[in-house]
Amino acid sequence: AQSVTQPDIHITVSEGASLELRCNYSYGATPYLFWYVQSPGQGLQLLLKYFSGDTLVQGIKGFEAEFKRSQSSFNLRKPSVHWSDAAEYFCAVGEGAQKLVFGQGTRLTINP
Amino acid sequence: KAGVTQTPRYLIKTRGQQVTLSCSPISGHRSVSWYQQTPGQGLQFLFEYFSETQRNKGNFPGRFSGRQFSNSRSEMNVSTLELGDSALYLCASSLGMTADTQYFGPGTRLTVL
Numbered sequence: 104a105q106s107v108t109q110p111d112i113h114i115t116v117s118e119g120a121s122l123e124l125r126c127n128y129s130y131g132a133t134p135y136l137f138w139y140v141q142s143p144g145q146g147l148q149l150l151l152k153y154f155s156g157d158t159l160v161q162g163i164k165g166f167e168a169e170f171k172r173s174q175s176s177f178n179l180r181k182p183s184v185h186w187s188d189a190a191e192y193f194c195a196v197g198e199g200a201q202k203l204v205f206g207q208g209t210r211l212t213i214n215p
Numbered sequence: 216k217a218g219v220t221q222t223p224r225y226l227i228k229t230r231g232q233q234v235t236l237s238c239s240p241i242s243g244h245r246s247v248s249w250y251q252q253t254p255g256q257g258l259q260f261l262f263e264y265f266s267e268t269q270r271n272k273g274n275f276p277g278r279f280s281g282r283q284f285s286n287s288r289s290e291m292n293v294s295t296l297e298l299g300d301s302a303l304y305l306c307a308s309s310l311g312m313t314a315d316t317q318y319f320g321p322g323t324r325l326t327v328l
Binding site for chain 1: 219246248250257258259260263265270271273305307309311313314315316317318319320321322
């Protein structure tokens with residue numbers, strides 16, 4: 104079965120600093136990978152996804168992620184975080200049609 | 216285009232009762248998936264419906280069931296509620312093809328007392 108690991112439960116960064124959230128997956132074939140963000144009391148919003156092709160994927164809100172097959176990783180990055188980026192971030196792998204397997208999430212806190 | 220809507224947003228039930236949650240997908244989407252989110256277990260897939268047929272099912276007991284109507288709206292039902300069923304229930308809709316983006320609703324917060 105597929106699995107997703109997000110090693111960092113909670114990360115704190117200062118506003119304006121760079122950010123990298125880690126994601127490792129376990130999947131036999133070429134994975135479909137996603138990053139979602141969830142603000143308190145809200146549903147999930149898609150930041151970006153990898154399906155095939157270019158391994159560096161650009162998303163919304165200035166986020167990007169890089170797919171590295173050799174490391175089974177799909178880390179999310181942002182060069183300069185804003186206070187509004189404080190939220191919980193979920194990495195997910197698609198299993199079959201329309202089933203997502205999620206990591207446990209990383210809670211991001213922004214220091215002013 | 217209107218997003219995914221879920222009703223009700225909040226629900227309080229007691230043990231042993233049953234509950235029905237509703238999800239209206241984005242217009243034109245034929246797939247609806249349901250997820251349970253708890254602090255302990257995280258986000259877990261319940262089931263997915265496509266064109267009124269359950270196409271995929273997660274590892275949940277038979278107390279959890281769902282259906283989809285011809286207009287793609289979906290309902291999920293939980294019978295004989297247990298305290299551990301307290302969770303945020305999220306539904307997501309998509310066009311239904313592999314790797315299609317799933318768009319999530321705001322969720323229904325179920326509390327079982």
